[in-house]
Amino acid sequence: MQEFGKLYGVGVGPGAPDLMTLRAVNVLRSVEVIAIPRSNRFTKSVAWRIAEPNVSKRDDQELLMLDFPMTKDPAITEPAWDVAFTEIGRRLESQQSVAFICEGDPLFYSTFSYLKNQAQSRWSGVEIEVVPAVSSFTAVPSVIQMTIADGQERVAVVPASYGLEELPSILELFDTVLLMKVSRVMPELVRVLDDCGLLDNSVYVSKATMEHQKVVTDLASIQNEKCDYFSMVMVKKFDRSGVLEGAVDRG
Amino acid sequence: MQEFGKLYGVGVGPGAPDLMTLRAVNVLRSVEVIAIPRSNRFTKSVAWRIAEPNVSKRDDQELLMLDFPMTKDPAITEPAWDVAFTEIGRRLESQQSVAFICEGDPLFYSTFSYLKNQAQSRWSGVEIEVVPAVSSFTAVPSVIQMTIADGQERVAVVPASYGLEELPSILELFDTVLLMKVSRVMPELVRVLDDCGLLDNSVYVSKATMEHQKVVTDLASIQNEKCDYFSMVMVKKFDRSGVLEGAVDRG
Known part of the structure; x- marks a missing residue:
């Protein structure tokens, strides 16, 4: 069986940086890749704006920006999400640990739910950990x-x-x-x-x-x-x- | 108008100490009194067991243990709660800051809701802050x-x-x-x-x-x-x- 890096879904909370949990901060400081969803390349990620003050990026850590267009049209979302999930998969296959951050909680109206479902079919046996948050x-x-x-x-x-x-x-x-x-x-x-x-x-x-x-x-x-x-x-x-x-x- | 200390309702999260928020830790480190609910004098408070590893008690800080009997019988709860709220009121009236801790979130099936309602009638004008938590x-x-x-x-x-x-x-x-x-x-x-x-x-x-x-x-x-x-x-x-x-x- 192929070995993968560990995939985390990390909730960064509702908005105030100090409403992040200690665990969320520790995970984001420890992983090799922080995967950061944003609406498009011209906007700053809301989740990263919350997390950044608490995470001093290490030189050996990658910030992987991923575009998740704000629309319900599957002709737009599906190809964009495929790109995002493929980029994440490339890191997991190289046995890098990846933390996908979400505003609020990862399982409450969040993109991480889709990533989690995809993960199970794309990277069979990958270890997943969900870090719950204040929602x-x-x-x-x-x-x-x-x-x-x-x-x-x-x-x-x-x-x-x-x-x-x-x-x-x-x-x-x-x-x-x-x-x-x-x-x-x-x-x-x-x-x-x-x-x-x-x-x-x-x-x-x-x-x-x-x-x-x-x-x-x-x-x-x-x-x-x-x-x-x-x-x-x-x-x-x-x-x-x-x-x-x-x-x-x-x- | 009488001046009171500030009253905090601090959620310490679902159980794992590292699921406390940074804000909860900061508030508990800063207040003069930590009010700790427990079922009775023979059991350790669940909320304090979660918070304690993250809060190094200061010498000038009081840990105020309060008994909240586990029953629905108002003949038992009401006098016990009156004692607890009176003890908290004594500190607030001396302008001490008091943080009442709760497992989970302070507003989700928690005793803090009753304290909050009482506070508004017992200590008119008291400032209250709710620190939300992972529930x-x-x-x-x-x-x-x-x-x-x-x-x-x-x-x-x-x-x-x-x-x-x-x-x-x-x-x-x-x-x-x-x-x-x-x-x-x-x-x-x-x-x-x-x-x-x-x-x-x-x-x-x-x-x-x-x-x-x-x-x-x-x-x-x-x-x-x-x-x-x-x-x-x-x-x-x-x-x-x-x-x-x-x-x-x-x-």
């Missing part, structure tokens, strides 16, 4: 200091851009709903939340923990603005929160 | 290397011990379901997952990233065992995963 799932609630869930509460994570038809049923069943990928559907989202009587229970957060972080409680006021890619809406019903404080039945 | 939400998937969500997928987090009646509807609407607090309902949970045809898509993980981590794919084999408090079942349908690889409609 927007905990980062967004932390900046607005809103409980994600206490004792009895249920949480849903829903990519808003893939249809909002089922959101009213989801809001029935869940206490906290985190809506990802809201940027292109804000007017429709505002309408659904208003119909459900939950517009006042909703908060918009973009670039959580980053430099230009933005928190908006009046969602209607920004519904026609262009929203940031790193934005989320958190909806909190509070119906079942505070169970141990006697606010609701103790179940 | 079981990303830690459990990382140890079994299973994608939480890609492009179109929806994720649900459900505390299993508060009723499984709605689980079939939730499994209809969601692609990934993370079941928390499974320990006392495993036989019932196994039955529901089997009825939904998803038993083979379910993985049990306890003590993720910790020393005695356990992964079980045959849930039926452990349904009558006593499960660990830090355990979770991850159910993954894969119906909508791999969107960019052409596995499903691109939406």
Whole structure:
């Protein structure tokens, strides 16, 4: 069986460099290749902007820049991804260790999931390690200091851009709903939340923990603005929160 | 207005000490008081066992041990919590900075949520900072290397011990379901997952990233065992995963 270098998927966290884990920093300092995804050759990688302050690049370490175009068109993504995965494979085949960095967590709406699937078929037997990270799932609630869930509460994570038809049923069943990928559907989202009587229970957060972080409680006021890619809406019903404080039945 | 010390809610992550963030380490090294929750005076705090290797206690720093009994009975929890919050308040009133540590994330099924609510009424105007952490939400998937969500997928987090009646509807609407607090309902949970045809898509993980981590794919084999408090079942349908690889409609 062919020997490969080890492949790491390293989450660098939601944006603030000091929200990286000690393990992420240690792995990035130790590997031979740091694989860095960016949208195109003219933009700086968001993940590398987060990691760089914590990783003093060694002279014998390669920074491998890889282009992942921001589109859903497979005629564009598939050839670009093939180039990226081929470049990574070349290093792994030379038994170099490769750390692929991702903003947020490697398994939560991240390109690393595709790399992981490809790895298993392209480099049979390759050792993979996933370094989990602080994701927007905990980062967004932390900046607005809103409980994600206490004792009895249920949480849903829903990519808003893939249809909002089922959101009213989801809001029935869940206490906290985190809506990802809201940027292109804000007017429709505002309408659904208003119909459900939950517009006042909703908060918009973009670039959580980053430099230009933005928190908006009046969602209607920004519904026609262009929203940031790193934005989320958190909806909190509070119906079942505070169970141990006697606010609701103790179940 | 009275001046208070600053109150921090610091998540120390899922269990492995090197999964703490740089920020958590820095805050714990800088504060005057580290408030440490434990079940009772005879057990070591799980959160402190995670944090201690990264925090060299300073001579002028206080380690304040606080008992949070493991029960849902308010006749026991409420007086114990009052003692704990009163002790914390005494330090804040002396303008000492206090960091309350939590395993996982401070806002995800954590005692810190109750402290935060109490803080706002007990110490009006106190400054609070939440340091988000790697939670079981990303830690459990990382140890079994299973994608939480890609492009179109929806994720649900459900505390299993508060009723499984709605689980079939939730499994209809969601692609990934993370079941928390499974320990006392495993036989019932196994039955529901089997009825939904998803038993083979379910993985049990306890003590993720910790020393005695356990992964079980045959849930039926452990349904009558006593499960660990830090355990979770991850159910993954894969119906909508791999969107960019052409596995499903691109939406």
